[in-house]
Amino acid sequence: MAILRKLKEKLTKIMQKEKKSPPQTLAGSPSSPQRTANPPSILAEILAKKIAKGLLRKRKGEEVPLAEKKEILGQQETAIGKTKFYTVEAPRMPRVMPQELPEQYGQDKIVLQVRDLRWIHAYWEITGQTYERLKNELKDEFYRAKRILRVYDVSQIIFDGNNAHRFFDIQINEGASNWYIDTAGPGKSWCVDLGLLLTDDRFIMLVRSNTVCTPIEGPSWITDEEWMIPEDMFARLYGMGFGLGRSSPAGKAWQERIKRELFSGVLASPGITSLASPVKKVPAERKFWLVVNTELIVYGATEPDAKVYVQDRQINLRHDGTFTMRFALPNGKQVIPVKAIASDNQEERTITPIVTKETK
């Protein structure tokens, strides 16, 4: 970690130096000003709104670490990605499963998966027989024992049950069958035992998980002799890769701020955990509204073989000679001559409704 900290300090210095040199100006940035989110209307996308709000709040605040910046972009991508599946649920379509999936598969098993830099997820099942066996062996002790997830740091070793760098315990409740574990340790390998912790501190392992590795939270400090790059140059490329480059359209001031925040906060990637994700919260906003539109229906009937013109445009008749026209009705006066001409062209009739619409 010391090396990483050092790297961070170095990068900070570099960025400060860079700030002193005259910044390049940007010709040809988009002429249109910064905009806010599309305010979604009738079927308001709460998600999109929430994100817009979150961003405004963040703009006012001082600290927008890179991780969050990336997270905001991620949320936007999620919100847009969702529109692919934009739909509503049909209320009358019963979607009841004929059968449910089993709760257990009859195995003693625990599986670990990586959620992000520091969080791993474990799910498990322990069969009734295993518990019965333990009850018989441990008698009363079984009921006094705590159920424990023992989380081992097994980075860079072949774990044999005893050689972990360190471990910590998480007490779980009896009914739990999965758990999110904060390892607080990016870039490490983890293995978890599910077991019983007896009152005399003995630990009885029920089942051992697979090993997983949390990813590192910034650039690697391992360098490649053949592909060396000075650290200041790497820092620039690193920032540019995250979209903080000089040709960014968002303007110099914004870039400077982001750079400052990037190197004052964690030199981190996305994935800092925030359990309260904005995606899941629904704001309790008042959203009362009213929309009124008007349409005009013009309908009538004549001989089925006659020709009918509405405002000089011919329309189609139904087989029985009836017709219906529907118009969006704007404010103002509409003069609507309806003319019917007999099939032998010998006779014609015109009726002209006149409609005035006002909105107050």
Next chain:
Amino acid sequence: MHKGYLCLVLHGHLPYVRHPEHEDFLEEDWLYEAITETYIPLIWTLEALSNDNVDFRLTMSLSPTLISILTDGLLQDRYLRHINSLIELAHKEVERTRWQPEFQHLAIMYLNNFCKARDTFQRFNRNLITPFKNFQDAGKLEIITCAATHGFFPLMDICKESVRAQVKVAVSHYEAVFGRKPRGIWLPECGYHPGHDELLKEAGLRYFFTDAHGVLHGAPRPKYGVFAPVYCRGTGVAGFGRDLESSKQVWSSIDGYPGDYLYREFYRDIGFDLDYEYIKPYIHPDGVRINTGIKYFRITGSEKKEPYNSHWAREKASEQAGNFMFNREKQIDYLYDFMQKKPIVVSPYDAELFGHWWYEGPVWLEFLIRKIAFDQKTIRLITPSEYLLENPRNQVITPSLSSWGWKGYSEMWLQGPNDWIYRHLHTASGRMTELAKSFPHTDGVLRRALKQALRELLLAQSSDWAFIMGTGTHTSYATRRTKEHLLRFTRLYEDIKSNSIDENWLCDIEYKDNIFPDIDYRVHQ
């Protein structure tokens, strides 16, 4: 002379949504909307470029599920029915808006576009893969594959046999469709887990894409950041990192291009706005209002929406294409001096973003490609294959676990609403491996049952179900699909093990889940 490369990548994917058991099925609209608004307009874009002899390179992934539904006879029939009904509605709209010229122009625009879409659909004999294949054969487009059903690989690492099956089924499907092997793959959601490059190599794939931090946080440190691909240690499969700056310009719904006030507003659709009795024949038969695709307003920037003006929007798309190109020129100029080498800027997007969410997207893309061809000399468009051919020497690293999803790792697909699926999916994977190993040579009904078992497992693994559950809205379909395929798999597994396959039932699910007719169940080991 040019100083660097731009690699534009469009990722086309929809999950397998096909319900022969219902006459009208709401979720099939995902496909119909995407055909009218994205796939056909993209074909028009490529045709326009090609007719004007504009030289271009574009990379596109077409997921095996998308190819399957686009080439399915039943869905093709239904699309035709869908577009015919839209055309009828557009005719009515032209009449209805007679006294509102600002809307009537738009009604006429939609009518023309829908008619043109139907013509295009029929011109290619209803098979919209054909034009893409033709552009690939002409050397302009590189089509890459994706996982068979878009399974999210980092959460399948515990059962690599399933990752292998996802890759191998995809590769053989691609070969059957395009008559050649795919060179690269779009990892679903850009989900890379160290070691999976081994499985890509096994299937003959030469490259994939990761999000920026996949490369930037790789070890050792990548000398050129995301501006040159890296080879994975041990396999030599190339990984191309996404450039987030160019992504942001397009993706961001707030300060990205698609949010421009002149562009079409996605959320104002006549399916919701017009009188119920009038619109009823064109929404869901159950009477639920849905999007029709006819949208009259522009984003405007306030709650009171102004009518859309397609000329202004087109002008804006052209201006923004110019802006995008200018920014890439600056970026590449700078990187070229800095790196002493031609950088590659990789800009991947969801294909469905173009046209569906961002109505003007296909036009923007056309302007961009034209401008790059005629208005500048700094950038050259390139495909990953061409790049690797010209730049075979690249650094060897181990990329980091990463995805392009929310927060950059696996949380979108592993959180409260969807974490329950993995115990079932992983158990099913283990069982499928067991079946594949127990029955190396089979025929008849047993063989059909084994093939169907793998189909059901793959369909259950689509990342789309977990994604929809994760967004927390309208999750019942996604939940149902996950359970349905898992239950079908489980029954097949039990029937196969107890040698009691119910052939009638098997026929029924073969008919419902008819994806990958030539699947080889033995790849799952």
